[in-house]
Amino acid sequence: MDRTLVDFIKVLRTAEVKVSPAETLDAMAALDIVGYDDRQFLKNTLSLVLSKNPEEKEAFDSCFDHFFTFDKFQSNDDEAGSDSSSEFQDQQDDFNPQDGAGEEGREGSGGGQGMGQGSKGEEPTFGEASEDDSLLPQSELGKLLLSDDKTELAIAMAEAGRAVEVNQIVVFTQKGLFTRKMMEHMGLRELQEEISELRKMGGGRQINLADRLKKARDVLREQVRDYVERQFFLHADETGKQLREELLKKVKLSNLEKRNFKDVQDVVFKMAKKLISIHSKRRKTFKRGQLDVRKTLRHNMQYDGMLFDIRWKSSKVDRPKVMAICDVSGSVSNYSRFLLMFLYSLADILPKVRSFAFSSDLGEVTQLFEYSTLEDAIAKTMRDYGAGSTDYGQMLMDFKKMCMDDVNNKTTIIILGDGRNNYGEAKAEILREIYDKCQRLIWLNPEPRMSWTVGDAEMKKYAPSCHQADVCNSLLHLERVVSNLLRSVT
Amino acid sequence: MSIKHEDKLSSVEVIQQHFEEKHYICSLQIATAIFLAYHLEKPILIEGPPGVGKTELAKTTATVLDLPCIRLQCYEGLDESKAIYEWKYGKQLLYTQVLKETLSDILEGAKGLKDSVAKLHEFGDIFFSEDFLEPRPLLKALREEEGCVLLIDEVDKSDHEFESLLLELLSDFQVSIPEIGTIHALPEHKPLVLLTSNNTREISDALKRRCLHLYIPFPDVALERRIIQARVPEIPEKLRNQLVTFIQELREMDLKKLPAISETIDWARTLILLHTEVLDPDLVRQTLNVILKFQEDIESVEAEIQGVTNKALKEN
Structure with a gap:
């Protein structure tokens, strides 16, 4: 059973329930006390020990239900002796639940009944066939198929599944491959040979048997396919997702297509959550102020009035303000979209974000983001400011006019844009002014450093007036930038 | 671990029944949590929206088991001197004064500084000893002779530092006091620890790992x-x-x-x-x-x- 538990925990981990080895040990200790007799009790127990927040509990519930499907199988199989001993249950657990084979057996029984015993009336051909039992199949699989032993069949399938390592399945295109591999492992080839041999021999009985075997084989193939499918959902769906997410993190944001946006958004939220949990630990940063006489006296009373532990008036360092200025013209709009998404997903630890969008004229979009959902706000921003050719000079002038007064030594300003000014006036001196006034000025440029000075790009003029000028064209870059930002400001 | 009314925790059904007698209706999950907490000797971290009976669960557990319920209400700035122990400064001062007066008796016959220091060392050093220790809730809970229910309420309101301070207690049922050493709970009477959280912030993984996690939703x-x-x-x-x-x-x-x-x-x-x-x-x-x-x-x-x-x- 330990092995089953470990398999189950592996499934949990792919479903993003974080389970540490210590918790695995706890689960085993709990199982010793609880036993396996009561399914609900077992589920509650494991849920208490293994899943540690509401989302994980939900994931746990569905995993548990998918993974431990054996009770259906049993209720179908031992209707007569339903008081099966728990020993038998354990035995079943050992091979069935982790491979979802229990359900398989049950589902198979629908089709299996027909081919084995021949349920009279429904399929007359089979009824006829089952009467002359004198001719028996020779191949292992053939015997198994016609033997009407669903348990055996399920076990064989589970064993085949384990032998071909079906739990390594990663993408859905592998389903066919694994189905074939499993069939082969179960002895498909011998069965095929037997069928064709029987055909060759001719004769009514032989043909009949060949037909029966062929039918049974097709049913089996269906079952195996179902089985692989289920395994795919159990093991691969999440793994595949993780694979895709890793890929999305690295891909250039401008290459993303619209259909990917939803996935990317999920990735952004996940990354943001990670950053929040890393940075939400508030550091106590104080500036030591003047001597606090009252506090000192009060505190030193316990030392008989001897003033040796001196208290100071302290002033807390304020949380920083972040202003994000995003170029939303065609070429860079995707980057802006995700930068904004990132910043607003961090609302918990970056409460004071003001955002501005421009292509030629600058406009503040903070309100939009506060009062509507993220997607709406981004869509509206793109609609309202996205048209027009970029003019960085105008943008800087607008910014100076609009909110230069709000910039102080606690403000971090992030400008996202390619610096391509359509040969307009650069107005780098205004940027310099902002640079002098703010705490930090970060310029993120989606283009590679090499092309920063090519054509109408003005980065050469802007870069010296930035505390930091970086290339930023994938989610990974964005994450790094935001993480650094948080490190410097919290 | 054994406590007075062990039989009341013998199975999930028994737990439900006893809690119902005290007017606390608990779902299967809740009863299972109490059952496991006792048998695995693990703390329970209870989360859920406010007002679903998290604190009440701890109090009822105490009444059912007829044990004292020691409660530590967490808030920002809570530290070890309020949660674990504090020295009785006043008494320590008095003690030094008493010591001063008897000093000449102790040092009688000592020649030179070295000798006097040696003599002083011979004299019992009780300045930092249990006599001057003022136990706060956590230490009190460990030293409770019959065992007790320790309720650490709204742990999410405390600072991160305090959370780390709790880890030692939660995993090993002990606290360390630098001047004295490590104080263990009585092995037969470990406290039953319940922590509640309103989810105002994420509790650290380290703390979660040491606890059973019980989520109480709104009831059906x-x-x-x-x-x-x-x-x-x-x-x-x-x-x-x-x-x-x-x-x-x-x-x-x-x-x-x-x-x-x-x-x-x-x-x-x-x-x-x-x-x-x-x-x-x-x-x-x-x-x-x-x-x-x-x-x-x-x-x-x-x-x-x-x-x-x-x-x-x-x-x-």
Whole structure:
């Protein structure tokens, strides 16, 4: 059973329930006390020990239900002796639940009944066939198929599944491959040979048997396919997702297509959550102020009035303000979209974000983001400011006019844009002014450093007036930038 | 671990039964959590919306087991001197004065500084000893001879540093005091530890790992009815059912703060005070402030009162 538990925990981990080895040990200790007799009790127990927040509990519930499907199988199989001993249950657990084979057996029984015993009336051909039992199949699989032993069949399938390592399945295109591999492992080839041999021999009985075997084989193939499918959902769906997410993190944001946006958004939220949990630990940063006489006296009373532990008036360092200025013209709009998404997903630890969008004229979009959902706000921003050719000079002038007064030594300003000014006036001196006034000025440029000075790009003029000028064209870059930002400001 | 009323924790059903006697209706999950906490000797971290009975669970556990309930209310700035131990400074000062007076007796016959220091060392060093130790809740819980229920309430309100301070206690049932050493719980009488959290911030993984995690959601209709029956037995059955249906409907709505069980109980008591037999819209409107705690919630619900009340009346 330990092995089953470990398999189950592996499934949990792919479903993003974080389970540490210590918790695995706890689960085993709990199982010793609880036993396996009561399914609900077992589920509650494991849920208490293994899943540690509401989302994980939900994931746990569905995993548990998918993974431990054996009770259906049993209720179908031992209707007569339903008081099966728990020993038998354990035995079943050992091979069935982790491979979802229990359900398989049950589902198979629908089709299996027909081919084995021949349920009279429904399929007359089979009824006829089952009467002359004198001719028996020779191949292992053939015997198994016609033997009407669903348990055996399920076990064989589970064993085949384990032998071909079906739990390594990663993408859905592998389903066919694994189905074939499993069939082969179960002895498909011998069965095929037997069928064709029987055909060759001719004769009514032989043909009949060949037909029966062929039918049974097709049913089996269906079952195996179902089985692989289920395994795919159990093991691969999440793994595949993780694979895709890793890929999305690295891909250039401008290459993303619209259909990917939803996935990317999920990735952004996940990354943001990670950053929040890393940075939400508030550091106590104080500036030591003047001597606090009252506090000192009060505190030193316990030392008989001897003033040796001196208290100071302290002033807390304020949380920083972040202003994000995003170029939303065609070429860079995707980057802006995700930068904004990132910043607003961090609302918990970056409460004071003001955002501005421009292509030629600058406009503040903070309100939009506060009062509507993220997607709406981004869509509206793109609609309202996205048209027009970029003019960085105008943008800087607008910014100076609009909110230069709000910039102080606690403000971090992030400008996202390619610096391509359509040969307009650069107005780098205004940027310099902002640079002098703010705490930090970060310029993120989606283009590679090499092309920063090519054509109408003005980065050469802007870069010296930035505390930091970086290339930023994938989610990974964005994450790094935001993480650094948080490190410097919290 | 063994405590006085071990038999009351022998199985999940027994636990449910005993808690019900104390008017606490617990679901299977809750009972399982208590059962495991006792048998695995692990703390329980209880999360859930406010007012679903997290703190109450700890208190009831204490009553059921007939053990003292030691409570530590967490807040920002809580530190070890308030949670674990403190020195009795006043007495320590007195002690030094007493020592000063008897100093000449102790040092009698000593020649030179070296000799005097040696003599002083011979004299018992009790300045930092248990005599001058003022135990705070956590230490008190460890030293409780019969065992106890230790409730660490709203652990999410405390600082990160305090969370780390708890780790030693939670995993090994011990605390370390630098001047004295490590104090262990009595192996036979470890405290039953329950932590509650309102999820105002994420509890660290280190702490979660050491605990069983119990999430108490809002109850479903049947459970809530039973709870009301247990808590407010004098309420007529019809009114109780209407009331529960009404509250359940409210929970479906988009409100700033959803009414929890404690609000349902308060409301039931209010309605009894007003000698209500049947729910009606006007009465609901007048007593809405018992279940809803924000003006904007009250305003948004007021428009719907008629409909929801009718539904509650029709179903029961």
